[in-house]
Amino acid sequence: MNLTKSILFAGVLLTAGSTTVFAQSGNVKKAKSNFTKFEELKAANTAALGKGNLTSAQEAIDAAIVHEKTQNDPEAWAVYSLVYANIASLDKNVEAANKAIEGIKKATELDADKKNEANIKAAGQTLGQFRFNEGVAAWDKQDYPTAYKEFSGALDYLPGDTTLTYYSGLAAVQNKDYDNAIARYKALVPVKDYSAHKSIMVDLPKLYLSKQDTAAALASAAEAAAAYPNDNAAVVQNIELNLITGNEAKVVSDIEAQIAKDASNKSLHYYLGLAYSTSRQAEKALESYKKALEIDPNYLEANTNAAVVIMNSGRDELIALNDNKSLQPKDYNAKVAALKEKIGRALPYLQKSVEADPKNVDALRNLKNFYDFMQDEAKSTETQAKIDAIK
The missing domain is CATH 1.25.40 (Serine Threonine Protein Phosphatase 5, Tetratricopeptide repeat)
Known part of the structure; x- marks a missing residue:
């Protein structure tokens, strides 16, 4: 599976800090000015042209966070996190990503009045994008443990993102980490408009079976069939699980209802035969098997x-x-x-x-x-x- 690399985020907002422009340190001003120019070029899909501005912003903000007048300035640390998050994203630089994490943590601690909240959030979004891309790269190399770690790390900055939640679930499946896979899939069950919702609903019972949790698998399969009553995969899975667990009498009516919608499905006639066989209705079972054989x-x-x-x-x-x-x-x-x-x-x-x-x-x-x-x-x-x- 090739995972797309196109999560889009809102543009960065450089809001004013707790002090006026006239009282700001020169280095913080310089960093903000150069970063704004970089952002303009980035928005025009020419981020590479703004690399010089980003480097200038980096040099200025590095000086600001160690200067006695600005080392505890929340705005300085917010800009620091923005600069290094973008360096990480542009250069695929893990060290820069770690500095961005440090900057977000420090800015959040210092920003008591929340005036830099927008910039801190924007830095987190960019860092989330970086970790998403790192997860995609690991997935393409079939390094699923790293893919899971990166997708999950991206969720720390982009909570509730459906694509990241799903991809981290897929990576957990590849790792046979069924507990985390189930947790990610369950988080998406209420999100009915998500494009992969049906696949998630149909796959969730299989994950429970991998943990030998038959009761949860049955409940989940019934939920999938109820959510997608016209989907053959969801309905047949519900039938199969009920047959496996000895609920053949209950499931006969479900199979017959599905056959009414899809009479040419040989598997449905076969499953009906199994249900009748298990409930000791031999002649009805034989007739169902014969109908399956008429098709194939x-x-x-x-x-x-x-x-x-x-x-x-x-x-x-x-x-x-x-x-x-x-x-x-x-x-x-x-x-x-x-x-x-x-x-x-x-x-x-x-x-x-x-x-x-x-x-x-x-x-x-x-x-x-x-x-x-x-x-x-x-x-x-x-x-x-x-x-x-x-x-």
């Missing part, structure tokens, strides 16, 4: 499960026959023959499963079980040989 005859899972439904039904009948001691051999044999015919319906599905994935051991074992029941020793031996070859 080579659908491995639907073929496998259709065969399993048929064979399990036959197994249950065979157990009942074997338990019935009152049956005469002739009647028993007749019923077994009828049962073999019934179970024979599974063969096309079993064969399709093997065709779809010839090295699928489970599919081959199901086929072998079928031949064993049918007492087809040759086919059973042949299938076992295929299983052995895979091992």
Whole structure:
């Protein structure tokens, strides 16, 4: 993923300090004047042309913050933070960024009457932009721990910025730092107009599952499905999680409602089959699997499960026959023959499963079980040989 580098901020405001212009130190005035010229060129997208002005501002403000008359002047420190934040941004200079951080801290401590608040905030915005760009550079190098650190650091100066919040969440995901990833994503859940809101809602349950927090994953999946009822990914995820956690009876109506909107979605018919299978409605399950196969005859899972439904039904009948001691051999044999015919319906599905994935051991074992029941020793031996070859 390439992360954009275009967060825009408001222009810097150089407001008057607590003293009048006439009482100001010469170095603070010089720094402000040169920085204003730099800002004008920066606003015209020609910041490089103003580099000389920025250097002059740097020299003047460095002198101001150590002079006895201005070393505790909040305006001097506010300008200091502005100058060094812009040097950091222009030159990708970490040392300058650290000085800007120092300047913001000192200016904030000294600015009791908040007259330099706008300049301090502007310095923070520029520093946030610098750390954002550092995060992007780290992301491009796949250095995700550093990317997370920089994006999170930028949030210190740009609290609530949706792009930074999302990117820091993405970096946390890459670090498998699921706690921080969840915290960032949850912060964006209320921001419904954010461009990545749907992706965040759909991905959040997966993050909870990574922490094995099934209850939170279910709640989050339900919230995503409610927020985006026409989105297949959100709705199907909610269905899957409910099936995994044994809530198949509850989810049947949800699946049927989704099928009404998207009848050509083979997965939905398959999920409905799973729900019916789990709730022991074999015939309904088989019909759902068949509908999935009408859409995609080579659908491995639907073929496998259709065969399993048929064979399990036959197994249950065979157990009942074997338990019935009152049956005469002739009647028993007749019923077994009828049962073999019934179970024979599974063969096309079993064969399709093997065709779809010839090295699928489970599919081959199901086929072998079928031949064993049918007492087809040759086919059973042949299938076992295929299983052995895979091992």
